[in-house]
Amino acid sequence: MQRITNFLREVVRELKKVSWPNRKELVNYTAxxxxxxxxxxxxxAVVDLGISELIRLLSE
Structure with missing residues (x-):
């Protein structure tokens, strides 16, 4: 049980070091x-349509 507790403490410690994006950056990255x-x-979709048409033309 001690190992799990230590692991979770380390996770929290590392997450505090993360540089989280601000709202503007987040919106830009999402866009x-x-x-x-x-x-x-x-x-x-265009490539698939082209290949499908090519196969259809060749099979006639």
Whole structure:
């Protein structure tokens, strides 16, 4: 039980050292992540559509 208690104390101590982002940084980082996800979603959808059409044309 002592090991678990020591571990949790160390976790709390380390979390106090973390430099947490402020609200503006958090909003900016979130927007960047969402924009990246949307970009790659559209990119892979277009690539998938292109490959599907190519396979359909070749199988006719």
């Amino acid at each position: 960047i992540v969402l924009a990246t996800v949307v970009f790659f979603t559209v990119f892979f």
